Amino acid sequence: MESFYATKLDEFAQGKISRRALLETLTVAATTTAATSAASAPASDPALKIQLVNHISYNCPDFKKGADWYSKVFNLDQVGATKIDVALPFGKKGEKPFGVTANDVPLSSLIIRSRDLNAPPQGGGAPRRKSRALIEHMGYTVADFDRERAKAELKSLGVENVRDGGLYSLHMTDAYGYDVQISGVANNALTDGA
Amino acid sequence: MEKFIDRLIRDFESGRLGRREFCQMLGIASAIFAAGGPEANAAPAGRGFKALGINHVSYLCPDYTKARDFYSSTFGMQVTNDKGKGRANLAFGPGPDKGGNFLVVHNPGANPPKPTEALIDHVCYTISNWDEGKVRGALKAKGFDAPTGRDGSLHVYDPFDYDVQFANAVQENAFRRGA
Numbered sequence: 001m002e003s004f005y006a007t008k009l010d011e012f013a014q015g016k017i018s019r020r021a022l023l024e025t026l027t028v029a030a031t032t033t034a035a036t037s038a039a040s041a042p043a044s045d046p047a048l049k050i051q052l053v054n055h056i057s058y059n060c061p062d063f064k065k066g067a068d069w070y071s072k073v074f075n076l077d078q079v080g081a082t083k084i085d086v087a088l089p090f091g092k093k094g095e096k097p098f099g100v101t102a103n104d105v106p107l108s109s110l111i112i113r114s115r116d117l118n119a120p121p122q123g124g125g126a127p128r129r130k131s132r133a134l135i136e137h138m139g140y141t142v143a144d145f146d147r148e149r150a151k152a153e154l155k156s157l158g159v160e161n162v163r164d165g166g167l168y169s170l171h172m173t174d175a176y177g178y179d180v181q182i183s184g185v186a187n188n189a190l191t192d193g194a
Numbered sequence: 195m196e197k198f199i200d201r202l203i204r205d206f207e208s209g210r211l212g213r214r215e216f217c218q219m220l221g222i223a224s225a226i227f228a229a230g231g232p233e234a235n236a237a238p239a240g241r242g243f244k245a246l247g248i249n250h251v252s253y254l255c256p257d258y259t260k261a262r263d264f265y266s267s268t269f270g271m272q273v274t275n276d277k278g279k280g281r282a283n284l285a286f287g288p289g290p291d292k293g294g295n296f297l298v299v300h301n302p303g304a305n306p307p308k309p310t311e312a313l314i315d316h317v318c319y320t321i322s323n324w325d326e327g328k329v330r331g332a333l334k335a336k337g338f339d340a341p342t343g344r345d346g347s348l349h350v351y352d353p354f355d356y357d358v359q360f361a362n363a364v365q366e367n368a369f370r371r372g373a
Binding site: 005006009010012019022023026027045046047048049050051052053054055056057058059060061066072073074075076079080082087088089090091093097098099100102104105106107108109111113117125128129130131132133134135136137138139140141142143144150153156157167173174176177178179181182183185186187188189190191192193194 | 198199200203205206210211213216217218219220221241242243244245246247248249250251252253254255256261268269270271272274275281283284285286287288289290291292293294295296298307308310311312313314315316317318319320321322323324325328329331332333335336342351352354355356357359360361362363366367368369371
């Protein structure tokens with residue numbers, strides 16, 4: 001199908017078809033083609049093959065403030081609150097994660113926490129190691145992503161430091177200045193950084 | 195879709211997108227349209243966005259090749275977009291254009307990230323068809339003799355001492371907290 005796109009693009013570049021004709025032809029072709037590019041990595045041991053992110057453990061000074069920002073921007077419910085944390089699943093109870101068919105893969109969620117990471121572990125054990133790696137930003141997939149519309153929406157929500165992230169995503173900072181990226185599904189393992 | 199293609203044509207006309215990239219992006223968009231279902235194309239409800247899930251986790255470390263090899267050989271993540279230039283994408287879950295997640299492992303860039311008051315102290319991954327004996331046996335074969343945690347939810351450290359948790363749907367499920 002890509003050779004068809006290339007042919008039509010060449011015809012447009014050579015002035016053989018109009019921009020409108022190119023747009024209509026490609027739209028029809030793209031929406032009636034069921035192409036797939038799913039990747040399936042052979043796991044070294046199937047028992048350890050990861051299916052999806054289960055949760056992201058996000059630690060900040062005031063978990064309620066942090067959670068409210070994510071609820072506001074991403075329309076996420078807050079469930080299972082304790083004195084130190086709350087979970088924000090990406091969906092409603094009973095729903096399956098986007099793109100997942102297995103019954104034993106729960107919705108991914110954010111767990112927003114306020115805890116002392118240097119505190120000795122409960123019940124003894126070794127203290128937490130000091131990591132030399134850092135999760136320096138998180139990317140989230142949103143439905144019907146349109147960069148310009150998203151910018152306007154973020155502005156109306158009072159989100160700070162909104163900036164372009166390549167052709168198909170936006171970056172911003174959350175309530176604690178943490179770098180957050182949003183995109184549609186077009187930003188994926190094959191296209192990001194390609 | 196028409197709006198998306200219109201933008202692609204604009205990017206092509208302005209030179210921001212090459213012929214090859216144009217065709218690739220359209221191919222991907224077509225696949226997404228065909229496979230994404232209503233969620234991927236649905237308008238967000240009310241204010242804010244309809245979040246579908248995690249897109250990627252951006253992991254900064256001193257040597258991305260070590261992280262790449264660890265996560266691919268231990269957890270079966272698929273290496274993509276590794277051009278030997280300090281970063282790689284490690285895909286897992288559904289297909290990349292169908293809601294799959296990926297871990298971007300990368301070396302430090304020219305501009306170090308600004309310190310913030312927030313920190314992601316660990317990432318937990320779901321393993322389907324969890325078999326306690328097989329999971330622990332596979333870990334042992336990889337040299338992890340004493341993972342911490344509990345049955346159905348375990349922790350190990352990666353090569354850069356980053357806390358990695360993996361669990362089944364019973365032990366780690368937002369709707370079962372406190373159950």
